[in-house]
Amino acid sequence: MENPSNFKRPKASTIGTPVYHRRRRDWKDDRDLLEELASQVNRVDGPYDSFDVGVTAYREKVKSFEKSYETNKEAFFMAMWVREQLSELSRKQGNYHLSVHALTFPEDLDRTIHGVEKRATQSGFVPPQQETSLSVLFPEPELRNYARERMQMLHRGDLNSYLASLVSKERDSLATNSASIMDLIHICEHKLNLRQISFEKRYVVGETDLWITAWSLGIEVKNTWGEQEELSLISTLSNTNFRLRARHLVVVVPDSLSDDAFEMIRAIERRDDFSNLSILRIGDLGTYLDKIKEIEDGIV
Structure with missing residues (x-):
């Protein structure tokens, strides 16, 4: 067996991706994500066809967000869409780099962004009766999306189980x-x-x-x-x-x-x-x- 000291150990510097690729902490993460991707879109020697309709639409969108990220709802949902694409890319590739792996931009980017907003605020990955409950419990879209993700990951979509877990954790946190x-x-x-x-x-x-x-x-x-x-x-x-x-x-x-x-x-x-x-x-x-x-x- 090889000596473990000979292993080329994985490090955050070699396999890590920026946190804002995966989750949003504030509007600056949306800005950094969209502009990082835009820098690859704008590269002459990059993986994108500069004449592609979807690529052109993305470039123009990011340019229009220049000083309005903090309050721009469209930027929020476009960043959400990009994170979904990166998640899928990560699932398929295991690891990725934006300078090498290109995303596919839809020709009608406005329609796609609207679809993301509609899905995030009205419907999603759970049955309609549970979505209604989530909407009542979590009126804020970002918080509701987070709750939905946690419910799916840890409780197989069972809302009652998720709520029971939250109450239990709150009780435990009082003592530990x-x-x-x-x-x-x-x-x-x-x-x-x-x-x-x-x-x-x-x-x-x-x-x-x-x-x-x-x-x-x-x-x-x-x-x-x-x-x-x-x-x-x-x-x-x-x-x-x-x-x-x-x-x-x-x-x-x-x-x-x-x-x-x-x-x-x-x-x-x-x-x-x-x-x-x-x-x-x-x-x-x-x-x-x-x-x-x-x-x-x-x-x-």
Whole structure:
């Protein structure tokens, strides 16, 4: 078997995509996403046909948003459409780069944007009777879309189960700070289950939250970061390496973690104290797992 130190470990700098490709934190994320894509559309040597009707329409739309992103509803829904396309691209490609992988722009971009708005505010991915309930419970479209996504991912579209979970988490959060940690762990489990990867939940002090025996992979989840937490994390990683002979370790943080905090925690990875360690945002975990599978499949 190859020495794990010879592995070319996946890193956020090589497999990561900007958070705003996956989720919207504020209007600046819409602006950054649409303008990043526009920069590729405008490249002479890029993957787009500059005379294509859809490409031209996109270019003109972005130009019209120049100073109105913060209040422009059309920009909001166009960014939502782009994220949907990137999600599909990621599903098909595993990893992508906007300078190489082109999106297909519809000829009637206005109609497409209107369709996204209608779907987001009136109907969606759940039965009509549940959509009505969601509309009443979450009048704000962005919040309703988030609730729908969480309900589908974690509760198979069962609204009652989702609401019960929210109440339970609120109750638990009164006594502990672990609710958001458990949410992240559930997302990790979901990504593992999608790939039919068997794992164990570890409740041993000083070991990672999840353990994949077949790959000797430990997954540790952190939802916040501060200098005082560094020793605890290093201890957990060291113990997992020693006790379980880990070939791979990954620390997963929320997409919502600030860029400054993310760079602080990634300093541990850059120090190379752990040659098998990767530190990633949750949105990049799927790509990481696919890369680890490639590595493990290549072990002699």
